[in-house]
Amino acid sequence: MVLMGSDPVYYYEYKPVFMKRSELERAVRLEAASPIKNPGKIYIKDQYIFINEKYKGFHIIDNSNPSAPVQKAFLHIDGCLDIAIKGNYIYADNAIDLVAISANNDYSTISVTGRVRNSFAEPSSPDGYWYARQFERYRPKDGIIVNWEYNY
Amino acid sequence: MAFHCSAQYLSNLDTYTLRTMRYSFLILTLFLLFNSVGFSQDIPVKQKNHGIGIVPQYAFMNGLRTDLDFRLKKGKPNWLVISPEIFLSPANPTVYNYDSMWGAGLELQHRYYLNPKNEIPKGFYLGYGPLFQYFSITAQRYYTERVFENGIEYYKVKLAHVTTGIYKAGVTMTAGYQLVTFRSSVYFDFYLGTGMRLSFDDRLPSGLTHEFNDWWASYGYSGTLLTAGVRIGMLY
Numbered sequence: 001m002v003l004m005g006s007d008p009v010y011y012y013e014y015k016p017v018f019m020k021r022s023e024l025e026r027a028v029r030l031e032a033a034s035p036i037k038n039p040g041k042i043y044i045k046d047q048y049i050f051i052n053e054k055y056k057g058f059h060i061i062d063n064s065n066p067s068a069p070v071q072k073a074f075l076h077i078d079g080c081l082d083i084a085i086k087g088n089y090i091y092a093d094n095a096i097d098l099v100a101i102s103a104n105n106d107y108s109t110i111s112v113t114g115r116v117r118n119s120f121a122e123p124s125s126p127d128g129y130w131y132a133r134q135f136e137r138y139r140p141k142d143g144i145i146v147n148w149e150y151n152y
Numbered sequence: 153m154a155f156h157c158s159a160q161y162l163s164n165l166d167t168y169t170l171r172t173m174r175y176s177f178l179i180l181t182l183f184l185l186f187n188s189v190g191f192s193q194d195i196p197v198k199q200k201n202h203g204i205g206i207v208p209q210y211a212f213m214n215g216l217r218t219d220l221d222f223r224l225k226k227g228k229p230n231w232l233v234i235s236p237e238i239f240l241s242p243a244n245p246t247v248y249n250y251d252s253m254w255g256a257g258l259e260l261q262h263r264y265y266l267n268p269k270n271e272i273p274k275g276f277y278l279g280y281g282p283l284f285q286y287f288s289i290t291a292q293r294y295y296t297e298r299v300f301e302n303g304i305e306y307y308k309v310k311l312a313h314v315t316t317g318i319y320k321a322g323v324t325m326t327a328g329y330q331l332v333t334f335r336s337s338v339y340f341d342f343y344l345g346t347g348m349r350l351s352f353d354d355r356l357p358s359g360l361t362h363e364f365n366d367w368w369a370s371y372g373y374s375g376t377l378l379t380a381g382v383r384i385g386m387l388y
Binding site for chain 2: 015016019023135137138149
């Protein structure tokens with residue numbers, strides 16, 4: 001009878017969030033400004049400040065008047081932790097892909113102009129407790145890990 | 153010397169012990185006499201056309217299986233065995249780690265006794281038939297849930313008390329030997345066989361089926377299997 005035992009239930013602080021590839025590629029878009037909840041890296045380009053919302057994208061802040069910065073928009077890129085900007089092109093990690101996004105001068109419109117698929121490894125659990133075999137059974141078909149949510 | 157020792161030993165036994173031994177011997181003698189009459193071929197026995205029994209090993213699966221045997225045509229060795237099953241268990245942290253489980257099943261078997269002249273269903277036989285089982289298992293588990301945020305589709309892993317329905321279908325072929333005793337009214341059926349099972353659940357892609365697919369007797373087993381066991385019941 002001991003052979004019949006099922007896996008014990010372990011409690012993890014972070015749980016993976018998956019997206020299907022088609023949805024991952026479709027979901028890069030500009031959204032209305034939103035509150036900063038889980039900030040990461042900060043990038044500065046001209047009068048704009050880009051603040052990372054971990055695994056979700058970048059807040060675009062117009063800092064033309066440093067005494068009164070204005071949140072202009074949110075650049076939604078799932079699985080994103082970092083960007084680099086050259087000219088009017090934003091280069092970002094979109095989970096496991098590297099995407100190139102062209103933007104106009106005031107970042108009011110964007111479009112994805114290039115994508116290098118499978119450039120990066122999937123983001124790993126922030127606390128390192130999960131390993132591949134554990135969450136494989138929960139992965140949907142064509143699913144890619146784009147986030148780790150904290151909800152113990 | 154040996155006799156002397158035995159006589160001395162007997163003389164040392166108290167009256168109660170001797171009386172107990174005497175009754176035990178009498179009961180054993182009556183049992184064997186009664187049993188031998190049951191096996192006797194000289195005494196004509198009334199044809200048995202029905203049977204009812206249980207399969208004790210189902211208790212290991214928290215189940216109860218009752219076998220109802222019917223002779224399909226009088227005087228013929230073809231029988232139909234209808235086996236309704238129920239399964240019920242509260243939390244079982246030592247084996248499957250679930251909160252609760254219940255289930256039901258039905259197994260049918262066409263059985264052919266190799267000696268067609270027997271008035272009672274005994275001796276070697278061959279059997280085959282289908283089965284269907286359903287289990288509802290509630291357990292605290294991780295599972296994948298599809299959610300939409302601002303129109304974007306995500307799949308999130310969540311921990312919750314999940315109820316999963318497991319459906320299992322299959323076929324079984326068995327060969328066995330049915331021993332009939334106690335005036336041809338009690339049977340002990342020993343069988344061995346093989347079969348196939350196919351299980352699926354209603355909570356894909358991350359149901360509990362994979363956890364309950366450890367071996368042949370698991371609630372959600374899929375694959376080929378060997379089966380063996382014993383049935384005990386009565387004929388009438």
